Amino acid sequence: MERVGVLNVQGAVREHADHLRRVGSEVVLVKHPEDLQAIDGLVIPGGESTTIGKLIRKYGLYDGIRERIEGGMPVFGTCAGLILLAKKIEGSDTTHLGVMDTVVDRNSFGRQRESFEADLPISEIDGDAFPCVFIRAPHIVSTGADVSVLATYGEKIVAARQGNRLVTAFHPELSDDLRMHAYFLDMVRKTSQPV
Numbered sequence: 405m406e407r408v409g410v411l412n413v414q415g416a417v418r419e420h421a422d423h424l425r426r427v428g429s430e431v432v433l434v435k436h437p438e439d440l441q442a443i444d445g446l447v448i449p450g451g452e453s454t455t456i457g458k459l460i461r462k463y464g465l466y467d468g469i470r471e472r473i474e475g476g477m478p479v480f481g482t483c484a485g486l487i488l489l490a491k492k493i494e495g496s497d498t499t500h501l502g503v504m505d506t507v508v509d510r511n512s513f514g515r516q517r518e519s520f521e522a523d524l525p526i527s528e529i530d531g532d533a534f535p536c537v538f539i540r541a542p543h544i545v546s547t548g549a550d551v552s553v554l555a556t557y558g559e560k561i562v563a564a565r566q567g568n569r570l571v572t573a574f575h576p577e578l579s580d581d582l583r584m585h586a587y588f589l590d591m592v593r594k595t596s597q598p599v
């Protein structure tokens with residue numbers, strides 16, 4: 405059975421772990437560098453990107469996470485996770501993991517819309533629109549040529565994929581819909597058991 409790690413330094417860790425188990429994955433909570441050896445994929449949850457960025461350095465996880473992602477391990481970043489994976493954060497000199505060819509805007513939905521829900525169609529996810537929960541959400545401002553846009557809210561890109569790197573500006577772990585986690589687990593399966 406595939407083992408998917410959930411970065412366990414801050415944020416919605418338990419909810420991601422529950423969703424992953426419900427779609428049939430084994431889950432490893434990742435807090436120490438050695439945990440990275442035991443996983444076939446990694447979820448980087450929402451929370452606060454500056455804090456998570458500091459904590460992954462403090463816990464000695466930064467280099468190991470980057471190396472595994474560069475080596476092809478599937479990664480799924482939600483909300484703050486999307487910011488951590490981006491090559492550039494607009495208006496800031498800080499870059500965290502910088503492995504995805506995206507420019508992102510933090511807190512782009514403004515204070516008056518701290519959180520909201522919207523049903524959005526997501527390409528690659530069959531069936532009804534997906535219930536997207538946004539909490540002080542970022543969005544993707546621009547993408548490189550290798551990045552596929554999977555969903556938009558108005559003009560704003562809120563889900564994208566580049567090879568084995570998947571991101572959403574919303575929190576799929578906070579709705580009862582398991583399809584995004586099933587989609588990610590499928591990416592992990594295809595990578596760890598190539599046909």
Ligand code: GLN
Nearest residue numbers: 450451452453483484540
């Ligand atoms: N806007 C937050 C940040 O910059 C992310 C919010 C979230 O993950 N819910 O980190």
